[in-house]
Amino acid sequence: GAGVSQTPSNKVTEKGKYVELRCDPISGHTALYWYRQSLGQGPEFLIYFQGTGAADDSGLPNDRFFAVRPEGSVSTLKIQRTERGDSAVYLCASRPGGGSVTGELFFGEGSRLTVL
Amino acid sequence: AQSVTQLGSHVSVSEGALVLLRCNYSSSVPPYLFWYVQYPNQGLQLLLKYTSAATLVKGINGFEAEFKKSETSFHLTKPSAHMSDAAEYFCAVTPGVGNEKLTFGTGTRLTIIP
Numbered sequence: 719g720a721g722v723s724q725t726p727s728n729k730v731t732e733k734g735k736y737v738e739l740r741c742d743p744i745s746g747h748t749a750l751y752w753y754r755q756s757l758g759q760g761p762e763f764l765i766y767f768q769g770t771g772a773a774d775d776s777g778l779p780n781d782r783f784f785a786v787r788p789e790g791s792v793s794t795l796k797i798q799r800t801e802r803g804d805s806a807v808y809l810c811a812s813r814p815g816g817g818s819v820t821g822e823l824f825f826g827e828g829s830r831l832t833v834l
Numbered sequence: 835a836q837s838v839t840q841l842g843s844h845v846s847v848s849e850g851a852l853v854l855l856r857c858n859y860s861s862s863v864p865p866y867l868f869w870y871v872q873y874p875n876q877g878l879q880l881l882l883k884y885t886s887a888a889t890l891v892k893g894i895n896g897f898e899a900e901f902k903k904s905e906t907s908f909h910l911t912k913p914s915a916h917m918s919d920a921a922e923y924f925c926a927v928t929p930g931v932g933n934e935k936l937t938f939g940t941g942t943r944l945t946i947i948p
Contacts, residue, residue, distance in 0.1 A: 722877065740925030751934070758843075760924050762894070774934055804907035809878070820866045820885050820930050 720744065722826035723747045724810050731800055739795045739829045741810030748815030750793050751823065752785055755807045764808075767793060768815065800833045807831070836861045838908075838925045840939035846893045846948045853912040855927030860906065867908040868926040868936065869899060878924065884908060885930070895919070897922075920946045 723742040731737055748769050753761035763777040768813075770790045776784050778784070787793040797804055805832045809821040859865055869881040882893025889901040894916075899910045908925060914918040925939040 749934075753938075758940065760926075760940050761936075763935040764936070766934040777935070811878075818930070820883065820928065822880040822883075823878075823936070825870075825879070827875065827877045829916070 722810055722812055722824050724808075724826035724829050726829055727827065728830045728832075730834065731769055732834050733800060733802060735800050735833075737797045737800055737806045737831060739797075739808050739831070741793045741795070741812075741826060743791060743793070743810070743812030744824055745791075746814065747812035747824070748790065750787060751811045752793070752795050753809040753811065755809055755828070757806070761809055764795070797831075800831075802833045807834045835928045836865060836929060836937050838867075838937060839940040840923075840925050840942050842942055844943050844945065845938065846945040847915045847945055848915050850898070850915055853910070853915045853919065853944065855910040855923050855925075855944065857910065857939060858906050858943050859908060859925075861927060861929070863929050865927045866930040867899075867901060868928075869893065869897070869908075869910050870924045870926060870938075872922045872924065872941075874921070881923070886894045894905050897946075915944075915946050917946050917948065920944055 725740045740832045750767040752764040755761045767773040767787045784796045807828040809828045811825045837860045839858045850927040853913045870878045882891045884901045886900045897912045926936045
């Protein structure tokens, strides 16, 4: 498909387990973002990649959260020792690298994480 | 620090009536402002943006917004609501170039009454 693809669309896990969420950006988009959207809230910034490197990870809530983008395309958000408070929809967005955040971000449909 | 406040988590309008969704911002520098829309089972989609050019910004699907510095507002309007406008709308702000974070409001769910 031509859009941003996120898998899985739904993930249910138990407290304390490890989770990986995957994002396939639009082909050729070098900028990639992860956001988290809790129930009743707007999306909250987690991390921004330009190419392979994390240019801004100031939104990651603690060291249980980590994200990688080893080849500058697909990104994986990793959550260790999940807690019930991690339950949310995790959104991925991408944009062409030549622009900036003032341009359009293209969002995926999100991965809904539920921690029991 | 920057923030946006969306007044009204739920707004209902009749089909054909004016749509007005409110957004007020707080910013220590000239802001860049956005409205994104999320239709059911779809990802967020850019409706329109203000990036310090014209203060009246026109977007897709007949929506427009006006940047009013004196009121620190960026309200979204559409003259005549259509059933297909039912969605959740998010206002967002960023300082712009050099800062890649968008700060979103809590969203307004728009319901259209037939």
